[in-house]
Amino acid sequence: MPIIEIVFYLFSTVLVLSALSVITVGNPIHAVLFLILSFFSAACIWILLQAEFLAITLVLVYVGAVMVLFLFVVMMLDVNVTSVKEGFARYLPAGVLVALAMAVQLFLVIWTRGMETVPLPAAEEEGYSHTSMIGELLYTEYLYAFEIAAVLLLVAIIAAISLTHRRRPETKYQDPSRQVRVKRDERLRVIKMKSEGEDA
Amino acid sequence: MMDQLLTLLWTMAKILMIILPVTIGVAYYTYFERKVLGYMHARRGPNRIGPLGLLQPFADVFKMLFKELIVPTNASKFLFLLAPLLSLGPALAAWAVVPFDDWLVLADIDAGLLMILALTSMGVYGILLGGWASNSKYALLGGLRAAAQTVSYEIAMGFALVGVIVLAGTLNLTAIVEAQSGNIFTWYWLPLLPLFVIYFVSGVAETNRAPFDVAEGESEIVAGFHVEYSGAGFAVFFLAEYANMILISALASLLFMGGWLSPFAGIPVLGDTILGEGGVHWFLLKTVVFCFLFLWFRATFPRYRYDQIMRLGWKVFIPITIVWIMVAGVFRVMGWFGG
Numbered sequence: 001m002p003i004i005e006i007v008f009y010l011f012s013t014v015l016v017l018s019a020l021s022v023i024t025v026g027n028p029i030h031a032v033l034f035l036i037l038s039f040f041s042a043a044c045i046w047i048l049l050q051a052e053f054l055a056i057t058l059v060l061v062y063v064g065a066v067m068v069l070f071l072f073v074v075m076m077l078d079v080n081v082t083s084v085k086e087g088f089a090r091y092l093p094a095g096v097l098v099a100l101a102m103a104v105q106l107f108l109v110i111w112t113r114g115m116e117t118v119p120l121p122a123a124e125e126e127g128y129s130h131t132s133m134i135g136e137l138l139y140t141e142y143l144y145a146f147e148i149a150a151v152l153l154l155v156a157i158i159a160a161i162s163l164t165h166r167r168r169p170e171t172k173y174q175d176p177s178r179q180v181r182v183k184r185d186e187r188l189r190v191i192k193m194k195s196e197g198e199d200a
Numbered sequence: 201m202m203d204q205l206l207t208l209l210w211t212m213a214k215i216l217m218i219i220l221p222v223t224i225g226v227a228y229y230t231y232f233e234r235k236v237l238g239y240m241h242a243r244r245g246p247n248r249i250g251p252l253g254l255l256q257p258f259a260d261v262f263k264m265l266f267k268e269l270i271v272p273t274n275a276s277k278f279l280f281l282l283a284p285l286l287s288l289g290p291a292l293a294a295w296a297v298v299p300f301d302d303w304l305v306l307a308d309i310d311a312g313l314l315m316i317l318a319l320t321s322m323g324v325y326g327i328l329l330g331g332w333a334s335n336s337k338y339a340l341l342g343g344l345r346a347a348a349q350t351v352s353y354e355i356a357m358g359f360a361l362v363g364v365i366v367l368a369g370t371l372n373l374t375a376i377v378e379a380q381s382g383n384i385f386t387w388y389w390l391p392l393l394p395l396f397v398i399y400f401v402s403g404v405a406e407t408n409r410a411p412f413d414v415a416e417g418e419s420e421i422v423a424g425f426h427v428e429y430s431g432a433g434f435a436v437f438f439l440a441e442y443a444n445m446i447l448i449s450a451l452a453s454l455l456f457m458g459g460w461l462s463p464f465a466g467i468p469v470l471g472d473t474i475l476g477e478g479g480v481h482w483f484l485l486k487t488v489v490f491c492f493l494f495l496w497f498r499a500t501f502p503r504y505r506y507d508q509i510m511r512l513g514w515k516v517f518i519p520i521t522i523v524w525i526m527v528a529g530v531f532r533v534m535g536w537f538g539g
Contacts, residue, residue, distance in 0.1 A: 003204045003205075003208065004202065029332065029393045033279075033329075036325070036336050050308065052311050052315075053310075053314070056311050056314045056315050056318045057314070057318075059318040059319075059321075060314060060317055060318040060321060060323070063318075063321070063322055064317075064318055064322055064324075064354070065351055065354065068321075068324055068325070068328065068347050068350070068351055069347075069351065071325075071328060072328070072344065072348070073345070075328075075332055075340070075343075075344065076344075088506050130310070131310050131311050131314075131371055132310075166281025174507075176508065176511060180489065185219065
């Protein structure tokens with residue numbers, strides 16, 4: 001068996017097992033860590049497909065930034081694991097229903113393309129760069145879709161910030177520009193007085 | 201199968217040829233730091249073990265390895281032991297795409313710069329998990345501080361690199377250095393001066409070094425994320441921190457200071473002497489200068505207050521980088537730099 005296949009099966013096993021562990025482990029921190037591991041394994045599989053730009057972006061954005069904030073928030077939360085597990089039997093039918101619906105949808109999507117095996121794309125000639133190809137496609141053919149998605153994200157960011165931002169007058173806040181602009185006369189007063197010696 | 205195994209073994213050998221010098225570099229970086237800090241404080245620094253104290257780093261390594269590895273009660277043992285490795289792994293892996301000369305690079309991949317950004321952004325997990333798994337208030341606070349700081353400065357750092365990418369028109373590190381060839385004034389430190397400064401300062405903040413070392417902050421939170429670590433665990437955290445500092449220095453010299461290119465290129469007299477030709481020696485020299493800056497900062501500046509660090513990152517650095525990316529775009533369109 002070629003090494004590339006061994007590597008593929010290794011990473012896909014890790015991916016599937018860690019994805020399963022995300023929903024089965026009790027500790028929320030461990031769940032987040034398994035999610036990170038599954039993202040990372042997915043990125044490794046993409047690299048095997050020579051989609052190195054997508055893979056690195058997945059690691060950079062999700063593993064490097066989004067999941068750090070996730071972990072950050074989960075560490076701060078005081079999650080009571082037993083109370084989370086309490087409603088298991090009650091929510092089970094709804095959960096099974098949702099899972100079934102998603103499985104059927106996935107099945108339909110796969111079925112329309114058929115389950116035939118797709119051969120690996122032919123090796124590209126020397127000097128072919130996937131990264132610059134993606135850039136060219138995004139900024140020429142799919143420019144409008146790309147820009148609209150970017151604007152949507154910007155609107156979402158601004159909306160999220162303006163919804164959660166609140167002025168809290170009671171918090172102590174220092175204005176650095178005022179601190180820098182401070183003059184000697186505002187802080188210091190030179191006074192003349194007689195000495196207070198012991199014999200006075 | 202056989203030749204695949206051979207390729208694998210050969211790659212392993214090449215990896216070792218990079219990791220060993222980096223590790224020895226880290227060992228002597230600690231010696232360099234103590235000497236530099238010593239002379240800046242008007243004392244001599246380590247001078248007992250070996251001539252001029254040159255064997256001090258090895259004495260330190262053996263001391264740490266033979267010390268007891270203490271795992272705190274109620275610590276999450278697996279994560280506690282995994283965390284130092286998680287911070288070391290990315291710090292060493294990033295060296296795979298660093299070109300030392302125009303032919304000397306382990307993996308000459310197209311998206312090399314992105315790869316380094318992705319790997320260095322993963323280093324924070326070691327610190328965050330080390331802080332959490334220690335089951336200690338101080339360690340947790342240090343870990344949280346490190347996470348917030350790293351995520352904030354990564355944005356400024358990434359934007360600073362976007363300026364380089366705009367001028368060079370490529371993500372490949374070898375090609376970025378070659379795009380700077382000419383003389384010292386065609387290197388990117390000049391057209392991208394604000395981005396260069398921001399990149400290096402963000403690099404100092406990313407590696408949690410003084411004056412941005414609030415993640416350790418020994419005057420407030422004892423030693424931050426590694427307060428519970430002893431012996432080998434502490435040594436590995438230390439190794440990762442210094443490897444990251446050397447990496448940031450190497451990147452600064454590659455992206456803004458022309459990597460292995462000679463600053464005297466184009467001067468006729470020096471044409472083909474060692475001074476005029478580019479080579480590994482120039483790259484190493486520039487890297488050492490940046491390494492020295494890290495130590496100089498540490499001896500000079502008092503520690504930033506935490507809210508000021510956040511303000512500097514979000515309200516000062518990020519707006520400047522966004523403006524300068526546009527300026528770089530103008531340079532590019534007018535054909536003044538890059539091409």
